[in-house]
Amino acid sequence: MITENTTVRDQILEAARRHLSRQREGIHVSSLIYPLKHYYRTKYPEAALSDRLVGFFMAGRGHHSIIQMLAAQPQYREVSVEWMGIRGTVDIFQDSVIEIKTTRIQTLLTPERIAHDHQEWILQIKYYCAMTGSTRAQLWLFYLGLREGDQRRTAPALQVFDVDPGDLEAIRAEMLGRKQLLEKAMATNNPSLLPPCPAWMCRDCEFGQICTFAGRSETQKEKLNAEAIEIELL
Numbered sequence: 001m002i003t004e005n006t007t008v009r010d011q012i013l014e015a016a017r018r019h020l021s022r023q024r025e026g027i028h029v030s031s032l033i034y035p036l037k038h039y040y041r042t043k044y045p046e047a048a049l050s051d052r053l054v055g056f057f058m059a060g061r062g063h064h065s066i067i068q069m070l071a072a073q074p075q076y077r078e079v080s081v082e083w084m085g086i087r088g089t090v091d092i093f094q095d096s097v098i099e100i101k102t103t104r105i106q107t108l109l110t111p112e113r114i115a116h117d118h119q120e121w122i123l124q125i126k127y128y129c130a131m132t133g134s135t136r137a138q139l140w141l142f143y144l145g146l147r148e149g150d151q152r153r154t155a156p157a158l159q160v161f162d163v164d165p166g167d168l169e170a171i172r173a174e175m176l177g178r179k180q181l182l183e184k185a186m187a188t189n190n191p192s193l194l195p196p197c198p199a200w201m202c203r204d205c206e207f208g209q210i211c212t213f214a215g216r217s218e219t220q221k222e223k224l225n226a227e228a229i230e231i232e233l234l
């Protein structure tokens with residue numbers, strides 16, 4: 001006889017939730033890319049991640065670790081970097097910055113679509129380049145289930161992009177601007193100073209009930225983001 005054991009399943013999910021919810025000290029690269037998340041996580045540390053989100057993180061991190069393990073020696077994986085009080089962890093850092101992303105998107109992405117729909121991935125790579133002084137970078141994109149032609153079948157796939165980070169000094173100035181804005185928002189308890197996260201992140205966000213920007217469309221957020229960045233640069 002086979003019976004489903006939901007007790008053990010719940011224990012595993014709870015352990016993963018605790019692990020994923022651990023508070024990190026200080027300001028990280030991700031804090032600058034998703035400052036509103038950083039704000040709410042710091043102010044409301046008790047907010048619980050949904051089972052759905054825990055599942056996504058588990059799937060993402062699992063694949064991520066395997067790729068790192070297969071592609072790089074231990075000393076080049078998860079390399080800690082720090083610059084002007086901003087901390088970061090580069091997935092693989094040897095001759096260049098390598099950022100690994102897993103995605104549930106089922107069709108291959110073009111550089112144009114990445115630049116438009118996933119600016120946050122490129123921003124993260126640029127910030128690591130600015131912190132390390134590296135002018136070479138790559139994005140490794142691992143598709144969990146890429147659609148095979150026009151069939152309904154899917155299969156995992158890997159795609160690699162070379163990324164030119166551009167002007168490192170300009171990126172450093174942007175990072176410091178974002179850091180100052182985040183510190184000001186934290187000190188004044190004012191999340192409305194901060195640019196919102198991409199709209200796709202709101203769907204499963206643990207702060208959906210309290211965040212001022214939850215449920216805004218991508219177009220509204222792009223506008224708010226542009227305004228916040230303009231303010232930041234003043």
Ligand code: SF4
Pocket residue numbers: 036037040196197201202205206207208211212213214215
């Ligand atoms: S609800 Fe959306 S904008 Fe607000 S913190 Fe969550 S992901 Fe960011």
